[in-house]
Amino acid sequence: MPRCSCAGNSCSCVLQAGPGLVISGTGNNSAPFTVSLASPYTGFTLSAPGALDLSALTSGALAEVTLGASATSVILPTVAAGTRIELALKQGVAGSTVTWPSTVKWSGGAAPVLSTVVNYTDWLVLRMLQGGWIGAVVGAAIR
Numbered sequence: 001m002p003r004c005s006c007a008g009n010s011c012s013c014v015l016q017a018g019p020g021l022v023i024s025g026t027g028n029n030s031a032p033f034t035v036s037l038a039s040p041y042t043g044f045t046l047s048a049p050g051a052l053d054l055s056a057l058t059s060g061a062l063a064e065v066t067l068g069a070s071a072t073s074v075i076l077p078t079v080a081a082g083t084r085i086e087l088a089l090k091q092g093v094a095g096s097t098v099t100w101p102s103t104v105k106w107s108g109g110a111a112p113v114l115s116t117v118v119n120y121t122d123w124l125v126l127r128m129l130q131g132g133w134i135g136a137v138v139g140a141a142i143r
Helices: none
Strands: 003-007 010-016 022-028 031-038 041-046 050-053 061-067 071-075 084-091 121-129 132-142
Parallel strands (some): 041 061, 050 071, 061 084
Antiparallel strands (some): 022 031, 084 121, 121 132
């Protein structure tokens, strides 16, 4: 469902067109509606031990994170129920770990153990439900 806001004869709309694509635009009575497309893909490296800040991610986001150091904590976004975030966590240096907040619930009750080999990737999905975040491993030790 598009989210639109209008003031006078001018409107701005945003539409989540499925995972990986956001369509947005603005227009008014005297100017054509202009449209832009954006992918919620982001890639970055955690280069020093510390927080893995995912707070800017939106629904349908795919973050490719190279772990150049261990993530001592994870900062998750404040989002609505139904939000899905995918993470590709690639080992940039051997042995990097991720410490997940206790608010993320995992199958079996424990956070996954990530691959520790350089250039191996673990693919995770996080979903916000009404009761909080749940996490699942989609693929482990992908190379």
